[in-house]
Amino acid sequence: MLERLNQAMDHIERHLDQPVDAAELARIAVTSEYHFRRLFSALAGVPLSEYVRRRRLTVAGAEVVAGQRTLLDIAVRWGYGSAEAFARAFRAVHGVGPGEARRTGAPLRAQPRMSFRLTVEGSASMRYRIVQKDSFHLVGRKARVPLVHEGMNPAIVEFVKGLPAETRQRIEALSDQEPAGVVNVSDGVADGRAEGTELDYWYGAVTGADVPDDLDVLPVPAGTWAVFETSGPFPQAVQHLWRDVFTQWFPSNPYRSRPGPEISRSRISADGGHVDAQLWIPVEPAAA
CATH class of the missing domain: 3.20.80.10 (Regulatory factor, effector binding domain)
Structure with a gap:
């Protein structure tokens, strides 16, 4: 099961610039969408949609700082309809707006890519x-x-x-x-x-x-x-x-x-x- 979940995580990374398809992720994990969402939130500590949002804005943050694309181009690539909407979402995750981050090199907050593994903590059985x-x-x-x-x-x-x-x-x-x-x-x-x-x-x-x-x-x-x-x-x-x-x-x-x-x-x-x-x-x- 954990191997299949990690395959679903790989799929998320390959398609970060596309709308998340929970049904496809569940198919990869060979389970139902209902169970996949519940299992993901329990293991990750955040809902699937929130994890994907943080990952997108982590990668977008690197592009903002690199300065090779306009802020509007970056916003559109990551699914935001306007620079203003992108700026609000960016600030919610990073604590600063994209323009300020580009000008000042302010520190950003990264959502690491997740993978799952089973850790045995003690000998108690359920x-x-x-x-x-x-x-x-x-x-x-x-x-x-x-x-x-x-x-x-x-x-x-x-x-x-x-x-x-x-x-x-x-x-x-x-x-x-x-x-x-x-x-x-x-x-x-x-x-x-x-x-x-x-x-x-x-x-x-x-x-x-x-x-x-x-x-x-x-x-x-x-x-x-x-x-x-x-x-x-x-x-x-x-x-x-x-x-x-x-x-x-x-x-x-x-x-x-x-x-x-x-x-x-x-x-x-x-x-x-x-x-x-x-x-x-x-x-x-x-x-x-």
Whole structure:
């Protein structure tokens, strides 16, 4: 898998002056576009589109300083419709405008070309199982919140605090299958998973029964799920588990992610410092 990802990175470099074609990159990596975007952002730490933008402006920066082409020619080559649009994008990455960089030789910021390799960090193994699950309903309350990679998410904390105790009890009572009890669910996450982008957060339960009309409902079709387990400090253990699933488990296992909600079931200690958690990720067999 990593070899194919690096072939996709080579393709990006050969076509930096052309619109990025995520579908073609996924074909090179022999996976789906959905999974490619998620895997890339997890491994690279930035969305695919942002990486490509930085790489283009890194190469454009070298051309600006070289002084052999006009700034407008450079702007057009790298896909900007005007010198003004190019200057704004250039300043956002380098901290100075292209004209100033050419006149003064100001230092620029480079986005290095990326390649991927698997690094073994310790001997701990990941606990997981593959589950074939019939269709079900996710029932509860949902809110649109920003994505937070590290630490508590204030928007989620405030949303859950605002739920009446009676509502939370009703939701928990609806649970009749795995993952049992109250679950926390992320759905509608942007492909790049950039910090601050919005997603649908659900405080809910998984059920196959009829559901009340006054609660939010998400029908989830039958499919395959990879179920991961972890224990550790809260909330870092859950957030790090998601990261490790995409940076370690997917590159070394014959599965890829598929569209669907990501479900977390957490049991937090009385002092709020420790969690035993499961993470349910919708998956499908990777292409041969």
